[in-house]
Amino acid sequence: MVRPTLLAAACVAALAALGCDGGTAAQTGPPTVRLNFADPGRxxxxMVGFLHAFSPTTPGDSLFAPLRPALWRAGPMGLNRQAVERSRRMGARPVLVLSDLYRGYPLIGWQAPYADWEAWEARVREVARATKGQGLIYDVWNEPDTPVFWTGGDDLFFETFRRAERVLRQELGSEAVVAGPSFATWDEARIARFMEYCRTNGVRVDVLAWHEFHLDKTLPRIADNIKRSRRFMEGRYASVGVRELHVQEVGTEQQHFRPGSALAGLFFIEKGGADAAARACWGEPEGDSCWNETLDGLLTPRQERRAVWWAHWAYARTLDARVPSTSNDEGLVSFATRATASEPARVVVGHFDRFEGRGAVEVRVRMENVASLLAPGQAGKVRVVVQRIPLSGGAALHELPVEQEFVVDASAAVVEVVIPDFGVYEGRVLTLTPAPASP
Known part of the structure; x- marks a missing residue:
């Protein structure tokens, strides 16, 4: 429920016009987000995606569709045609992890492919035939750089990959889309060895994929790693055929319930230019979020929204008419959008722990050309509602609390909203709508 506040508490000021260079260089002064609504938006x-996460019926569409997922990475559920079809209806491309379907992996006593090459190839062939025509991406092996999920070293993994890739193309032809190496960390030297093996052995990799697990202070490295990975798509490795870069798992166990960290992860994946990404899942007190159909912990086991669900919801609201925004503070990320036919203009800001325990800060959001959000003939006033995405752990959060609500003069060159006490790991959503004309 909207709770109005006094204008004085809103901390709103219409300021003289200031230049906005649209660059990324840090600026001096208090933590500030800047944007210009004169931009037409695009x-x-x-970058929302999920690992396992759902079934053909759970969670309900009202909890799933608003998040705008673009990738779904699955194990056994990926063999369920209804689940695959549902992922497509939601807009998510399905990825099937072959290792999850092989001989008890990753339970104690599972048998590695190199112990029986014929059995491995037979299983890949069986899966390919069973899923032909579904347009899946086939991820050969999960985290082969992690002892829990692989033993035998890189050479045997490379051979495992080669055999699977060959069988997939034999069975699926041009339909085959093969992903790897799906390392748990971005290791440039190790990925280079994998790519060199593929180059010299005629192995084609359609999707270069890996995982990113960072503390908040190192989240910006995600963007750097994605940008550096582009070298594997050209030059010496062009013949390998990489067409896309996927960060298939993002987010540590510690970040699982942190809205600000989730927004930062999405921001740096976007900034790096990835083609798709997926949220990691982790164990929780009430069950493993990989398997309890909670969208990797965005929902409670009782199918209630959590604060991190709202962070993804807010991000998804900015996809259709994105306006560039910048920040002078390395602990803040932001996404802004003009209004569309179905959504109002919004600014979404996330605060993550880039400075290791900095605590709450006062944040300014400076918006130029707010008047461009009004249609011809509309009154020159805009209503601004500021909602908080709190750090509330695994508790349910049925709606976003309103912190501020006020009307501003859209004709001002710059409208500045001051958000006091913006806690680390939190988010804020600013929604802008035309204010009704005064009677």
Whole structure:
């Protein structure tokens, strides 16, 4: 429920016009987000994705569709045609992890492919035939750089990959889309060895994929790693055929319930230019979020929204008419959008722990050309509602609390909203709508 506050508490000021260079260089002064609504806006690709996460019926569409997922990475559920079809209806491309379907992996006593090459190839062939025509991406092996999920070293993994890739193309032809190496960390030297093996052995990799698990202070490295990975798509490795870069798991166990960290992860994946990404899942007190159909912990086991669900919801609201925004503070990320036919203009800001325990800060959001959000003939006033995405752990959060609500003069060159006490790991959503004309 909207709770109005006094204008004085809103901390709103219409300021003289200031230049906005649109660059990324840090600026001096208090933590500030800047944007210009004169920008026409553009559609951007969603970086929301999930690992396992759902079934053909759970969670309900009202909890799933608003998040605009673009990738779904699955194990056994990926063999369920209804679940695959549902992922497509939601807009998510399905990825099937072959290792999850092989001889008890990753339970104690599972048998590695190199112990029986014929059995491995037979299983890949069986899966390919069973899923032909579904347009899946086939991820050969999960985290082969992690002892829990692989033993035998890189050479045997490379051979495992080669055999699977060959069988997939034999069975699926041009339909085959093969992903790897799906390392748990971005290791440039190790990925280079994998790519060199593929180059010299005629192995084609359609999707270069890996995982990113960072503390908040190192989240910006995600963007750097994605940018550096582009070298594996050209030059010496062009013949390998990489067409896309996927960060298939993002987010540590510690970040699982932190809205600000989730927004920062999405921001740096976008900034790096990935083609798709997926949220990691972790164990929780009430069950493993990989398997309890909670969208990797965005929902409670009782199918209630959590604060991190709202962070993804807010991000998804900015995809269709994205306006560039910048920040002078390395602990803040932001996404802004003009209004569309179905959504109002919004600014979404996330605060993550880039400075290791900095605590709450006062944040300014400076918006130029707010008047451009009004249609011809509309009154020159805009209503601004500021909602908080709190750090509330695994508790349910049925709606976003309103912190501020006020009307501003859209004709001002710059409208500045001051958000006091913006806690680390939190988010804020600013929604802007035309204010009704005064009677």
């Amino acid at each position: 559609q951007v690709r969603s």
